[in-house]
Amino acid sequence: MTKKHIDPLERVAQEMKKCVKCGACRANCPAFGTFQREPATARGKVALAQHLVKGDITLDDGTYSAMSKCLLCGSCVDKCPNQVPTDEIVIAAREALAQRRGLTTFHKAVGQVIRNRKLMNFGALAAAVLGPIFFRKVPSTSGLRLRFPMPFIGGSRHIPQIAKKPFMKRHPEIIKGEPGKPTIVFFVGCMTNFVYTEIGEATLALFRHLGCTVIIPQGQQCCGLPGMSGGDLETVRELAEQNLAAIEKHEADYVMTACATCGGALHKLYPLVIGKRNPELKARLQAVADKTVDAAVLLQKLGLHPEETGTGQRLRVTYHDPCHHRTAGIAKQPRALLKETPGLDLVEMEGADRCCGLGGTFNVYHYESSLDINAGKSKAIIDTGADAVVTGCPGCIMQLSDGLKQAGDKTRVLHTVELLARKIRR
Amino acid sequence: MLDARTLQQLTDIVGAENIATGAQDLICYGYDATQMEFLPDAVVHPDSAEQVSRILQLANKENFPVFPRGAGSGFTGGALPKGGGVVLVTTRMNRILRIDTDNLVAEVEPGVVTETFQMAVEKLGLFYPPDPASLKFSTLGGNVAECAGGPRAVKYGVTKDFVMGLEVVLPTGAIIRTGGETVKGVVGYDLTKLLCGSEGTLGIITKIIFKLLPYPDSKKTMLTVFDSIDGAARAVSTIIKNKIIPTTLEFMDHATLTCVERRFNLGMPESARAVLLIEVDGDRDLIEKQAGQIHKLIEPLGLVQFRVAKDAAESEELWRVRRLVSPSLRDVNPDKFNEDIVVPRSKVPDVIRRIEVIQKRYDIPIVNFGHAGDGNIHVNIMIDKSVPGQLEKAHEAIKEVFQAALDLGGTMSGEHGVGLAKQPYIPLELNAAQIAAMKSIKAALDPNNILNPGKMLP
Numbered sequence: 001m002t003k004k005h006i007d008p009l010e011r012v013a014q015e016m017k018k019c020v021k022c023g024a025c026r027a028n029c030p031a032f033g034t035f036q037r038e039p040a041t042a043r044g045k046v047a048l049a050q051h052l053v054k055g056d057i058t059l060d061d062g063t064y065s066a067m068s069k070c071l072l073c074g075s076c077v078d079k080c081p082n083q084v085p086t087d088e089i090v091i092a093a094r095e096a097l098a099q100r101r102g103l104t105t106f107h108k109a110v111g112q113v114i115r116n117r118k119l120m121n122f123g124a125l126a127a128a129v130l131g132p133i134f135f136r137k138v139p140s141t142s143g144l145r146l147r148f149p150m151p152f153i154g155g156s157r158h159i160p161q162i163a164k165k166p167f168m169k170r171h172p173e174i175i176k177g178e179p180g181k182p183t184i185v186f187f188v189g190c191m192t193n194f195v196y197t198e199i200g201e202a203t204l205a206l207f208r209h210l211g212c213t214v215i216i217p218q219g220q221q222c223c224g225l226p227g228m229s230g231g232d233l234e235t236v237r238e239l240a241e242q243n244l245a246a247i248e249k250h251e252a253d254y255v256m257t258a259c260a261t262c263g264g265a266l267h268k269l270y271p272l273v274i275g276k277r278n279p280e281l282k283a284r285l286q287a288v289a290d291k292t293v294d295a296a297v298l299l300q301k302l303g304l305h306p307e308e309t310g311t312g313q314r315l316r317v318t319y320h321d322p323c324h325h326r327t328a329g330i331a332k333q334p335r336a337l338l339k340e341t342p343g344l345d346l347v348e349m350e351g352a353d354r355c356c357g358l359g360g361t362f363n364v365y366h367y368e369s370s371l372d373i374n375a376g377k378s379k380a381i382i383d384t385g386a387d388a389v390v391t392g393c394p395g396c397i398m399q400l401s402d403g404l405k406q407a408g409d410k411t412r413v414l415h416t417v418e419l420l421a422r423k424i425r426r
Numbered sequence: 427m428l429d430a431r432t433l434q435q436l437t438d439i440v441g442a443e444n445i446a447t448g449a450q451d452l453i454c455y456g457y458d459a460t461q462m463e464f465l466p467d468a469v470v471h472p473d474s475a476e477q478v479s480r481i482l483q484l485a486n487k488e489n490f491p492v493f494p495r496g497a498g499s500g501f502t503g504g505a506l507p508k509g510g511g512v513v514l515v516t517t518r519m520n521r522i523l524r525i526d527t528d529n530l531v532a533e534v535e536p537g538v539v540t541e542t543f544q545m546a547v548e549k550l551g552l553f554y555p556p557d558p559a560s561l562k563f564s565t566l567g568g569n570v571a572e573c574a575g576g577p578r579a580v581k582y583g584v585t586k587d588f589v590m591g592l593e594v595v596l597p598t599g600a601i602i603r604t605g606g607e608t609v610k611g612v613v614g615y616d617l618t619k620l621l622c623g624s625e626g627t628l629g630i631i632t633k634i635i636f637k638l639l640p641y642p643d644s645k646k647t648m649l650t651v652f653d654s655i656d657g658a659a660r661a662v663s664t665i666i667k668n669k670i671i672p673t674t675l676e677f678m679d680h681a682t683l684t685c686v687e688r689r690f691n692l693g694m695p696e697s698a699r700a701v702l703l704i705e706v707d708g709d710r711d712l713i714e715k716q717a718g719q720i721h722k723l724i725e726p727l728g729l730v731q732f733r734v735a736k737d738a739a740e741s742e743e744l745w746r747v748r749r750l751v752s753p754s755l756r757d758v759n760p761d762k763f764n765e766d767i768v769v770p771r772s773k774v775p776d777v778i779r780r781i782e783v784i785q786k787r788y789d790i791p792i793v794n795f796g797h798a799g800d801g802n803i804h805v806n807i808m809i810d811k812s813v814p815g816q817l818e819k820a821h822e823a824i825k826e827v828f829q830a831a832l833d834l835g836g837t838m839s840g841e842h843g844v845g846l847a848k849q850p851y852i853p854l855e856l857n858a859a860q861i862a863a864m865k866s867i868k869a870a871l872d873p874n875n876i877l878n879p880g881k882m883l884p
Contacts, residue, residue, distance in 0.1 A: 021461055023564070026563040056449075083753065
């Protein structure tokens with residue numbers, strides 16, 4: 001193993017030393033919860049990373065297998081007595097594995113697609129490749145299922161309707177609001193743009209209701225997280241730079257997203273993993289990170305009155321915290337808005353902040369385990385007797401829908417903004 | 427090293443998916459919270475007493491050591507495979523077999539996580555008090571083998587006080603039951619007590635019968651701040667002397683408070699030199715009365731703050747101070763020796779004074795906190811191993827801390843055990859005759875010395 005290959009790990013070697021192998025991560029890691037074997041724990045991965053740096057194990061199949069068993073959900077970091085950033089360490093290990101072994105065929109395809117907007121706009125193809133990550137079986141009640149062959153997984157899977165016209169093609173780049181009101185850059189994200197366009201429409205309607213000027217930069221790309229999950233940091237860097245350029249083109253008060261995952265990329269992961277050797281780039285990424293805000297958080301901050309905009313319907317709802325919200329400390333804000341929304345009765349599920357099991361490409365390689373984690377989530381949702389589960393991440397929406405479908409349950413899965421905008425969207 | 431035939435036999439016993447020999451698996455079952463590391467030759471995950479028995483019979487026949495392991499959260503290396511051999515992980519045996527609400531007993535397998543068990547009995551209005559800090563991830567089998575303690579030991583005792591009976595696979599492979607589920611029982615030697623705290627050297631626990639209590643009606647949490655360490659230490663013995671037994675009586679010294687305050691900014695009074703976190707539980711009227719008595723008793727001892735939690739949320743807020751200790755300590759120095767001496771409760775002020783002297787003599791930071799109500803102090807010697815000479819200094823200081831505890835009628839370890847970490851210090855506490863008696867028990871039960879060899883006794 002040459003030095004170059006373990007380079008990404010050398011960068012986080014100091015962080016590894018913080019781990020005292022106490023075992024607290026065993027209580028919080030959803031991957032360990034399903035695999036029940038020590039290499040799936042955070043401390044196990046840290047130990048392996050330390051041995052990689054020492055050089056007494058190599059980036060072989062065993063290492064690959066252990067490092068793949070992480071959802072990058074950050075639960076272990078939250079609860080770690082020493083705040084060991086295992087998520088960063090796993091990202092570094094996956095980058096090292098990718099450098100050493102090359103990307104898997106699947107991840108190569110993911111990289112090619114997410115780097116190519118033209119290709120992505122050709123939705124069917126995007127879906128065919130991204131399908132296994134994003135597009136699980138959706139409720140057949142939608143009646144709009146499509147079937148796509150999944151060459152990289154084998155067999156065929158149910159995937160949701162790909163929007164006939166992506167969200168970004170339906171709107172101009174700049175939608176002028178009232179003078180004196182904030183200007184907001186809307187980072188749309190692939191799932192919203194290509195699949196759940198309804199989330200985009202609801203988000204747009206709410207910020208227009210508040211009089212904001214909304215800019216949807218046409219140059220924006222995929223946030224790159226599907227690539228990061230497979231160690232394809234090259235693709236992530238490329239996309240980060242393109243997104244940065246697209247966002248910086250506009251003067252804005254906020255960079256807003258309705259996707260927890262995209263938010264995690266812009267707000268935390270870009271400045272964390274990119275620009276370690278390029279301080280100027282890092283500073284620019286940090287500037288965008290500082291402006292990045294989740295849609296629900298910003299709506300609350302700007303004083304949205306959900307009684308003016310939200311459902312009149314009587315609905316019992318429960319809220320699922322996306323991992324990328326939990327790690328950013330977002331939990332109270334969406335709940336507060338839902339509580340103020342007429343007709344909604346918010347009930348808490350057990351373990352609302354536990355990962356749904358999607359974990360980027362985790363569910364491609366460990367579909368059974370992903371289902372196992374998701375089954376616990378579905379049970380918690382069903383136990384509340386809620387009519388709908390609400391969340392702030394289109395990725396979670398996909399996964400939760402799949403889980404509930406598998407459990408034979410009809411609970412609806414909605415994004416917070418969809419409920420908040422129901423009145424003004426009709 | 428295990429030969430291919432032996433590995434095949436192990437595989438036949440547990441199944442191919444429950445044995446691992448890959449480098450990554452060996453690394454991940456070679457550590458615990460001591461940060462020591464020894465690689466095993468194989469890791470097996472049996473699912474029954476019968477499988478454990480067959481593994482041990484094979485071990486005797488082929489002469490390889492077996493190291494039982496639960497969650498691997500021990501502080502003394504008890505589960506580490508020093509010298510190589512087979513790590514036997516008990517976590518697949520994780521069923522709560524029954525909770526008997528008529529007789530207030532429960533039967534569980536060793537791999538059940540402590541908190542999972544507590545939550546299950548609490549749903550039925552019952553109570554399993556032992557609460558080691560690791561309760562969210564440590565296993566009950568490990569708790570019994572190490573005789574884990576915890577803050578609530580002041581009033582309720584430690585793990586062994588709740589173990590009524592066991593199913594154990596002896597080192598030779600015989601499966602026996604010890605004790606039972608009756609309140610009384612005197613037939614034969616008390617092997618149950620012998621196995622509690624035996625650190626996996628005398629047998630592998632495959633079932634545990636626990637005694638349960640009714641869940642206490644209510645509790646009250648108090649955070650008390652003192653202007654001197656001596657005042658806090660005297661408060662501990664004063665409360666006990668006045669015949670009040672709190673559920674917990676947690677102690678934090680000035681160094682501990684400084685660490686927590688620096689990192690988390692809790693707004694402690696300037697004059698704070700020590701904190702006692704006191705909890706009482708039981709009948710609502712009684713605990714009100716006890717809280718009042720405690721306040722009156724400790725008032726003259728330099729009390730500068732007395733906060734009582736009004737509800738569960740406030741109680742949690744007061745506990746936060748204690749829970750933040752561990753993440754804060756690393757700010758002092760990167761490496762920590764976490765000792766857990768115990769002295770008779772009236773001697774807490776004396777031992778604290780002795781430790782202050784030791785700290786000054788060696789000029790290394792010693793941070794003290796812990797379960798002072800039962801005389802159990804966590805003495806954390808904080809060093810930087812990369813600084814030449816510090817490690818040697820730490821070992822000398824540890825020896826003196828142990829000696830101080832022993833001089834005052836105490837013991838070197840209240841709940842962490844001996845394992846590998848405290849083995850060199852054993853002769854400070856046990857004399858040759860005591861060690862010989864223990865060794866003869868070990869030899870009688872484990873003639874081929876295959877179960878957790880090289881641990882505990884020197």
